Amino acid sequence: MKRLLLILLLATAAHADSGLIRLSETASPWQVTVMTDPTPIREGLVDISVLIQDAKSDAAVLDAAVMLKLKHAQSGLTVSTEATRQQAVNRLLYAAKFIVPAAGEWTVETHIEHGDDAQVIAWSFTAANPLPPLAVIWPWLLPAVLAIAVYAANQRLRQSRGAAQRDQPNEH
Amino acid sequence: MSDVTRAILSSWTIDPWPLVLAVVSIAIYWRGWRGLSRTQPKRFGRWRLTAFIAGVFACWVAIASPLDAFGGLLLQVHMTQHVLLMMIGPPLLLLSYPGIPLLRGLPRTARREWLGPFLAAPTVRRWFHFITHPIFGLSLFIVATWLWHVPVMYELGLRSSFWHEVEHGIFLGTALLFWWPVIQPWPSTPTWPRWMLIPYLLVADVQNTVFSAIFVFINTPIYGTYAASPALFSIDALDDQATAGAIMWVVGSSTFLLPVGLIIRRLLTPNLVPVPTPASGKTPVDISLTVLGDSSSRRPAHGRSDLLRMPILGPALGSLRFRRAVQWVMLGIAAAIVLDGFLGPQMSPMNLAGILPWTHWRGFVVIALLVAGNAFCWTCPFMIPRELGKRLFNPTRRWPRAIRSKWLAASLLLVYLWAYEVFSLWDSPWWTAWVVLGYFAAAFLVDAFFRGAAFCRWVCPIGQFHFIESMASPREVAIRDADVCKSCTTHDCIRGGPGGRGCELDLYLPSKQGNLDCTWCMDCVRACPHDNVGVLTRNMTDDVVFGGWRGALGQIGSRVDLAALATLLTFGAFANALGMVGPVLDFEDGFAASLGLASSLIPASLVLIVVTCLLPLIVLPVVAWIAMRVSAMDIGLRNLSCRLAFALVPIGFSMWVVHMLFHFFTSLGTIVPVTQRVVIDLGGNAGDPAWILACCLNVPDWLLPLELLLLDLGLVLSVVAIHQVTRTVTQRRTAAAAVILSIPAVALLILGVWIVLQPMQMRGTILP
Numbered sequence: 001m002k003r004l005l006l007i008l009l010l011a012t013a014a015h016a017d018s019g020l021i022r023l024s025e026t027a028s029p030w031q032v033t034v035m036t037d038p039t040p041i042r043e044g045l046v047d048i049s050v051l052i053q054d055a056k057s058d059a060a061v062l063d064a065a066v067m068l069k070l071k072h073a074q075s076g077l078t079v080s081t082e083a084t085r086q087q088a089v090n091r092l093l094y095a096a097k098f099i100v101p102a103a104g105e106w107t108v109e110t111h112i113e114h115g116d117d118a119q120v121i122a123w124s125f126t127a128a129n130p131l132p133p134l135a136v137i138w139p140w141l142l143p144a145v146l147a148i149a150v151y152a153a154n155q156r157l158r159q160s161r162g163a164a165q166r167d168q169p170n171e172h
Numbered sequence: 173m174s175d176v177t178r179a180i181l182s183s184w185t186i187d188p189w190p191l192v193l194a195v196v197s198i199a200i201y202w203r204g205w206r207g208l209s210r211t212q213p214k215r216f217g218r219w220r221l222t223a224f225i226a227g228v229f230a231c232w233v234a235i236a237s238p239l240d241a242f243g244g245l246l247l248q249v250h251m252t253q254h255v256l257l258m259m260i261g262p263p264l265l266l267l268s269y270p271g272i273p274l275l276r277g278l279p280r281t282a283r284r285e286w287l288g289p290f291l292a293a294p295t296v297r298r299w300f301h302f303i304t305h306p307i308f309g310l311s312l313f314i315v316a317t318w319l320w321h322v323p324v325m326y327e328l329g330l331r332s333s334f335w336h337e338v339e340h341g342i343f344l345g346t347a348l349l350f351w352w353p354v355i356q357p358w359p360s361t362p363t364w365p366r367w368m369l370i371p372y373l374l375v376a377d378v379q380n381t382v383f384s385a386i387f388v389f390i391n392t393p394i395y396g397t398y399a400a401s402p403a404l405f406s407i408d409a410l411d412d413q414a415t416a417g418a419i420m421w422v423v424g425s426s427t428f429l430l431p432v433g434l435i436i437r438r439l440l441t442p443n444l445v446p447v448p449t450p451a452s453g454k455t456p457v458d459i460s461l462t463v464l465g466d467s468s469s470r471r472p473a474h475g476r477s478d479l480l481r482m483p484i485l486g487p488a489l490g491s492l493r494f495r496r497a498v499q500w501v502m503l504g505i506a507a508a509i510v511l512d513g514f515l516g517p518q519m520s521p522m523n524l525a526g527i528l529p530w531t532h533w534r535g536f537v538v539i540a541l542l543v544a545g546n547a548f549c550w551t552c553p554f555m556i557p558r559e560l561g562k563r564l565f566n567p568t569r570r571w572p573r574a575i576r577s578k579w580l581a582a583s584l585l586l587v588y589l590w591a592y593e594v595f596s597l598w599d600s601p602w603w604t605a606w607v608v609l610g611y612f613a614a615a616f617l618v619d620a621f622f623r624g625a626a627f628c629r630w631v632c633p634i635g636q637f638h639f640i641e642s643m644a645s646p647r648e649v650a651i652r653d654a655d656v657c658k659s660c661t662t663h664d665c666i667r668g669g670p671g672g673r674g675c676e677l678d679l680y681l682p683s684k685q686g687n688l689d690c691t692w693c694m695d696c697v698r699a700c701p702h703d704n705v706g707v708l709t710r711n712m713t714d715d716v717v718f719g720g721w722r723g724a725l726g727q728i729g730s731r732v733d734l735a736a737l738a739t740l741l742t743f744g745a746f747a748n749a750l751g752m753v754g755p756v757l758d759f760e761d762g763f764a765a766s767l768g769l770a771s772s773l774i775p776a777s778l779v780l781i782v783v784t785c786l787l788p789l790i791v792l793p794v795v796a797w798i799a800m801r802v803s804a805m806d807i808g809l810r811n812l813s814c815r816l817a818f819a820l821v822p823i824g825f826s827m828w829v830v831h832m833l834f835h836f837f838t839s840l841g842t843i844v845p846v847t848q849r850v851v852i853d854l855g856g857n858a859g860d861p862a863w864i865l866a867c868c869l870n871v872p873d874w875l876l877p878l879e880l881l882l883l884d885l886g887l888v889l890s891v892v893a894i895h896q897v898t899r900t901v902t903q904r905r906t907a908a909a910a911v912i913l914s915i916p917a918v919a920l921l922i923l924g925v926w927i928v929l930q931p932m933q934m935r936g937t938i939l940p
């Protein structure tokens with residue numbers, strides 16, 4: 001049996017960018033703010049977004065290159081991904097959506113380059129174990145349960161209305 | 173425009189679900205409003221429609237526009253979002269008098285059969301009276317406003333998109349209840365005298381003033397998130413907070429005090445507009461069937477929407493010339509598939525034969541079945557060799573009586589499912605080309621020998637798929653008015669006449685029910701001299717529930733061959749999907765290795781046979797037997813099993829749709845580079861093939877929710893169908909019997925959910 005790339009659709013469950021502010025610090029010549037979603041971060045899809053502002057004027061820097069390099073403390077596993085404005089909903093931010101492949105401690109180096117300036121900002125996070133699939137998908141199964149419940153109620157009401165009509169004395 | 177402004181203006185959160193909800197609700201309102209604006213032009217002027225659209229738009233802007241993208245960084249933006257959801261959107265929605273137009277805009281069956289019993293139920297009316305009472309609305313509005321702005325709750329909304337959506341939903345819901353007595357949308361009647369709304373609105377304004385003043389005057393940031401936020405646009409956290417309070421204050425007070433002024437003016441000039449008086453009874457709203465225009469219980473003959481009456485689409489669908497033109501185009505595509513399959517690269521995602529039939533065509537087929545019906549038999553290119561065979565040989569033989577059943581087609585279908593899985597047909601352009609060629613040859617030969625549509629009716633596995641799955645489609649080819657058929661003397665729809673040939677599938681329109689065996693060829697439409705055939709809407713469960721007489725199809729509820737075909741397709745949907753998920757592939761590989769086999773042909777065959785044949789053969793009769801024991805039924809075990817097989821068609825169909833759409837949406841772009849490659853191979857210039865489109869696109873994040881919702885739909889339709897079947901065969905313990913009979917449907921849903929949660933093969937794409 002020929003094997004092809006396998007993808008896990010569950011890992012694509014959507015997250016918005018921004019989210020929890022992880023750090024906001026001055027890294028001359030910028031003020032850099034890093035946000036993550038979801039909270040808490042779990043093994044699976046995460047969104048890391050970075051806001052780069054001119055430290056003096058607060059003006060957003062929109063043409064930097066931002067690279068995220070992650071390392072898993074326990075296994076040494078590394079993940080590199082580029083954060084871009086195209087991936088962000090908030091187009092002032094640089095966002096990267098990617099799969100965190102394992103729970104545990106992760107250190108992140110945020111590499112920023114703009115013109116002649118470059119900075120590396122280090123930070124870390126702990127990724128929790130992924131939620132059980134049902135905890136993620138239940139809102140999408142709820143409509144079936146509700147629809148069947150509404151159908152059952154509808155049938156009951158019809159039945160009782162039918163019975164009431166049958167019980168009414170015939171006036172003619 | 174500066175780069176920053178451009179960036180801000182392009183920060184839209186285009187989540188498909190709210191957008192779909194907004195568009196659908198506007199479409200439903202518009203449909204209902206159109207009729208009402210003709211019968212009650214004063215009450216339903218154009219501005220009501222405008223108010224509804226504006227209300228929906230305000231709510232959508234709140235959650236989709238840059239307001240949402242920036243709400244997490246600036247409190248004032250977040251507060252503007254809340255203002256739209258609480259003070260702007262809801263009053264506009266209520267000003268449109270949404271209840272009746274929305275109800276009238278729904279399909280008649282949904283209105284009468286689904287919602288009717290609820291609208292008429294005293295309990296529901298009492299509940300509605302309770303929740304629209306001013307005291308309830310005001311209290312809830314105030315509690316929601318304050319509670320969700322307590323730091324713990326507010327931060328919860330900021331950190332979790334789920335709770336953020338709950339928060340917004342609660343704001344919108346409570347605001348609708350709060351504004352209800354103020355606007356008192358027709359046909360509701362007020363609970364309080366009008367003057368009482370003055371203190372009502374003033375109380376709301378006072379609490380809003382206190383609430384806003386806290387934000388304006390407090391000199392520490394209330395929310396940790398905004399305190400830690402970077403000073404976007406040089407706005408510091410305290411300024412941001414004060415501005416947020418000011419927005420709430422100004423907009424809130426304006427929206428609360430404006431109606432106060434209007435009410436006072438009305439009270440002081442009583443002749444201006446008649447003031448509604450409080451209801452004497454307990455129900456403030458009378459959404460009776462009379463108000464809805466549904467007082468007549470007789471369904472009008474032309475009450476169903478008819479695709480053939482639609483502009484452009486209707487004439488196109490009914491035109492034989494247009495159909496032939498489309499079939500020739502499809503034949504050209506089939507020829508390209510065959511040629512590329514034989515001559516092109518043998519890597520399936522690079523070959524027309526590897527993508528068009530398996531990814532694109534199947535995707536379009538299931539979409540057409542889901543939104544309309546068997547539209548793809550209408551475009552079928554195999555019709556051309558069939559017609560050729562008929563012209564050349566003018567056959568008069570009838571299909572042999574001994575095989576005048578679906579057993580042959582069901583066997584061919586099983587062989588096809590098996591070959592697809594074990595020989596990975598989808599991954600072999602060469603084999604695909606042979607399959608297409610073989611199909612053309614079979615269509616030609618069968619119809620050259622036998623009269624009528626013998627190939628479609630008794631042989632074609634693809635046609636059987638369309639026939640069975642279109643049982644759950646929302647449209648059917650059917651007569652428009654039974655009375656016209658009663659007085660018809662020619663019956664050209666079956667015999668043929670000046671308008672063209674009659675039904676080749678022997679379906680006599682007055683006794684035709686549903687889509688089984690109907691190729692949507694429209695011959696009957698053209699043949700009928702009374703223009704009495706349409707492509708009409710119907711309940712998606714009608715076809716699978718009706719087990720009675722269907723003309724040439726006979727007593728369908730007792731046709732084991734048809735039930736077997738339906739079962740094969742229902743369980744085959746799951747077997748086919750199981751063949752592409754990681755754990756099953758691992759199991760098959762492991763099983764093959766443990767037997768020392770070089771390929772997983774035997775394990776894959778076993779999985780298919782067990783799931784498509786053995787499992788239903790055991791489960792359906794057992795479940796039917798238990799249900800018969802629980803409730804004394806007026807039906808035999810065989811017939812009940814057959815009826816159950818048909819009732820399970822929707823859940824099987826939903827699995828096919830899920831599976832096909834997964835490949836369709838993950839591999840849609842492949843057609844671009846493959847077409848470029850073909851053009852280049854033919855010596856043309858189409859630029860460098862954009863192979864990036866065939867390998868590396870992100871899987872859309874709405875795909876999983878869509879798949880789950882489709883499975884939901886399948887389950888609900890199957891359960892409803894099972895209940896309706898149960899009602900027709902027993903009067904005792906109907907609910908218990910229906911629950912037992914629904915077990916296979918629920919089990920299939922669970923299996924379907926498990927499948928979509930597994931790692932899946934990305935067929936039709938190139939490995940990055």
Ligand code: SF4
Binds near residue numbers: 651656661699701705
């Ligand atoms: S020809 Fe038309 S009117 Fe006559 S039976 Fe057929 S569908 Fe009815």
Ligand code: SF4
Binds near residue numbers: 674679684691694696
């Ligand atoms: S002629 Fe027969 S197969 Fe064709 S659309 Fe009419 S009923 Fe269906």
